[in-house]
Amino acid sequence: MRNEVRRLAMVTGAVFLVLVLYLTYVQAVTGEMLYLNPLNPRLAAVEQQTERGTIYDRSGRILARTVTNGGQLRREYPYGGAAAPVVGYVSPRYGSTGLEASRDGDLLGLGGWQRFLNEGLRLAGKQARGNDLHLTLDADLQRLATNLLAGRKGAVVALDPQSGAVLVLASSPTFDPNRLEEEWSWINDPAAGSPLLNRALQGLYPPGSVMKLVTATAALERDPAVLQRQFYCPGYLEVQGWKLTCPRAHGHLDFQEAMMYSCNVTFATLALEAGADKFKSTAALYGFNKPVNFDLPVKESQVPAHLDANGLAESSIGQGAVLATPLQMALVTAAVANRGIMMQPYLVARVTSPGGQTLWQFQPRPLQVVTGAAVAEEIKNAMVATVKGGTATAAALPGVQVAAKTGSAQNPRGLAHAWLVAMAPAENPTIVVAVVVENAGAGGVVAAPIAREIMAAALRR
Template sequence: MTKELRRLTTIVILMFLALFASTSVIQFASVDALNQHPENRRTLYDSYEVQRGSIVAGGERIATSTPSDDVYAWQRTYVDSAMWSPVTGYATVFPSASGIEQAMNAELSGTADTAFFSRIEQILSGQDPRGSTVELSLDPAVQRAAFEAMGSLKGAVVAIEPDTGRILAMVSTPSYDANALAVHDVDALNATYTGLEDDPNQPLQNRAIGGNMNPPGSTFKLVVAAAALASGEYTAESTLPNPASYKLPHAPNMVYNASHGTCGPGDEVTIADAIRLSCNIPFAELAVELGDEAIREQAERFGFNQSFTPPLASTPSSYPSGLDDAQTALSGFGQGPLIASPLQMAMVSAGIANGGTVMNPWMVDDVIGEDLSVQQSWDPTQFGQAIDADVAAAIADAMVSSVSNGAASGARIDGVEVAGKTGTAENDGSDPFSLWFTGFAPADDPQVAVAVVVEDGGGQGQSGSGNTIAAPIAKKVMEAVLGR
C-alpha cells in the first residue's frame, strides 16, 4: 500500500469514527433533549400517533386521550379543567405545552428512558404505542375545596404535607379551559390562545408558583422571627420598643401598625405578642437590629432565592441582597423589594410545623406503565434544616395564639388547634392590597400546611384584610384535609 493510500485510509477511518461518535451522541446522550425540543415537529406528529398517558389525581383521570377522526389520531380531554388546568397545563397541536403536560411530556408520550422496556414489549406484542400514566399527589377533595373557596377571587392556594413536602392542592384563579387549547382547529386554537394571552387577569399564569408575585406582607414576620430566635440573642419573650409610629432609618417615611396605635399596652412588646397581634413597628425595629444579611440567609434556609421543580418550575421568591436600613426595616413586615409565592410561604409554615426541617415540595407520586408496573416513583427529600426544633416550637406557639386570640382569628376551626399568620401587603400607591394567610393544622400533629394569597384586595381595594378574606379560605382547605 502506498504512503498516500495509507493516509487516505487513515482519514476515512477517522471520519467514520467521528461520524459514529456524533450519531451515538445524538441517538443516546441527546435523545431526550431533542425529543422535547419545541421546534421538533416530527416528535409532535409522532406523539399524536401514540395514545398519550393519562394524568390522574386521587384515582380520578383528569386528563385523557380519546380517538380522533383527523390527522392527529388522538384528542386530549380535560375534566373539570378550570380547577385543574394550572396544574395539568395543556398540550396543543403546536409544539407547545405547559404544566404537567410539558414537565412530564416524555413520560406521558411514552418516550422516557424508564418506559424503554414497555416500548419493546408493545413492539414485540404488536400493541399500539401508548404513553405512561402520571399519578399526582393532589387530593381532588382538597383541590375542590380550595378552588371553590377562591371562587371569583384572583389569587392562589397551596397545601402541603409538612413532614413529606407532598403537595395536596394547588389552585390558581382565574383559570382557563385547557380543552379550548387542545382543539385540532388551528384557527380556533390561535384565537383562544391570543385571547388568554391578552386577558389582563392573566389566567395562563400559575400564581401558586410564579407569575406576577406579591410582597408577602406580615406572613414574612415568621422568617424574621426565625432569624432572631436562631441567632441566640433573642427569645420569643424578648421585648422591643412599642411606639405608635416609627421613622424609617435615613428616610422621611413613617411606619405604623395596622391599628395606627401601639402594639398592645405598655412601652415594650414581646416578639411573641408582635406575631400574635401582627404589629409592623416591632418587626421593623427587629429587622434593622438583625440586618438584611441575617434575614436573607434565614429566608434562603426556607427556600427563598431558589426555584423548585415539583416538577413544575417555580419562580424563585426573592429577598434581595444589599438592602439599606430603610429597606431592611420594611422587609421586617414583608414590604419593600421582596416577593413571594404561595408555594414558598407554604414551605415556611411547613418547615415550622415540621420542627424546623424544610422538605422539597413534590406533586407526582408515580409513573405507571400500561402493564401497571411502576416505572418511576418519588419519595420525600429534605431541602434543609431552616431552624432548630425549639425555635420552631416557639414560633408555632405564637402562631397558635395568633389564631386563638390574635390577628388570625379567621382561620379558627372548632375542636382543632390551628397555627397561622395573616398578611395584608401594600402595593404601589393606591393599588389594592395583597391579602395573605399561611399556617398549619392541627398544631400538635400537623397534617397540612397551607398558604393563600388573594390579589386586588379581594375586591375590597385597601379595605380587605388577610384575616377576613384569606384566612377563611385557608380554613376550608385545612378542614378538607382533616376531614379526609
C-alpha cells in the same frame, strides 16, 4: 515537509476526537432531552400515533385521559378549569403546558427502553401507549380551592409538611382545557386576567407580614432571649429619616403579642438588630434566591442582595423589593410546621406502565434544615396565639388547634394583596395552606376563610 504533514495529521486527529466526543455527548447525555424538546417536529407525528397516558390524583380520580373521537385521539379533562393549572393542556395547534408538557416523555412513553418498544409498535401499525402519572394532588380539595377563589386573581397552595406532597395547587382565574380551541381568543384577552398564568408557581408577590416568619427565625436564632423581652410600638419606627408605620400604636408588647397583632415596628427592630447578613442567610435557608426543583416551572422568590437599613426594615415585614410565590410561602410555613425541616416538594408520586407496573416512584426526602426545633416551636406557638386572639381568628376551626399568620401586602396597583399561611392541627401538622388574593385587602378577612375551609375539608378526609 514531514513535520508539516505530521502537524496536520495531529490537528486533524484532535478535531476528529473532539467531534467524536461531542457526538457521543449529544447522543448519550442530551439525546433524550433533545428528542423530548417540544420544538422537535417529530413529536407531533408521535403524538398522533400514541395513546397518551392517564393522569390520576392521589385517590385514583382521573384528571386527564385520552379518548377516541371520530377515529382521532383527543385529550379529555374531567376536572376542567380546577385542575388546569396543574395538568395544563396539549393541543396540536397551541402546544402544551403543565404536566402535559413537563412530563411529555412519560405520558408518551418516550423514555428509556419504552421509546424503542413504542417505535416498534408504531412501525408495525399498532397503537403505542404512554405511561400513567399518579399525583399527590387531591382533586376534591383542588376544586374546592378553585371555587373559594371564585374567579378572583389569586392562588392556593396546600401541602403535607411531613412529606412535601402537594395537595392543592390552585390558580385563579383559570380556563377549561376541554374548550381550549373555542376559547383561545378569550383566554388571551387582557380582560380575562391571564388565566394561563399559574399564580401559585409563577406569581411573584410582596409577601407582606407572612414574611415575619423568616424575620422571627433570624431573630430567635441570633438571640433566644427575644422571647423574654418587652418591646414598645408608638405606631412608627424612624429608620435613617424614613418612617416605617404600624396599623396602630401597639404600646408595650412581647414577642408573641408582636406576632399576634403583626407589629411592624417590633419585627423591623428585630431585623435591624440581627443585621442584613443574618436576615439574608435565613431567607436563603428558607429557599429565597434559589431555584426550586419541582415538577412544574417555579419562579425564584427574591430577597435583595444589598440591603441598607431602610431596605432591611422593609424586607423584614415583606415589603420593598421582597417577592415570593405562594409555593415559597407554603414551604416556609411547612418548615416551621415540621420542626425546622423543609421537605422537598413534589407533585408526581409515581409513574406506571400501561400494565400497571411501577416504573418510578418519588422518595420523600429533606430539602433543607432551616432552623432548630426549639425555634420552630416558639414561632408556631406565636402563630397559635394569632389564631386564638390576634389577626387570624377567622382561620380558627372548632375542636382543632390552628396556627396561622396573616399578611396584607401593599402594592402600587390598588388594594393590598390578602395573604394567610396556616397549619393544622398545630400540635402535629398534617396540612399547611398558603393563600393569596390579589388586591383584596386584609388577609385576616379575605384569605383566612379560604384557608379555614381547605384545612377543614382536608382534616375531614
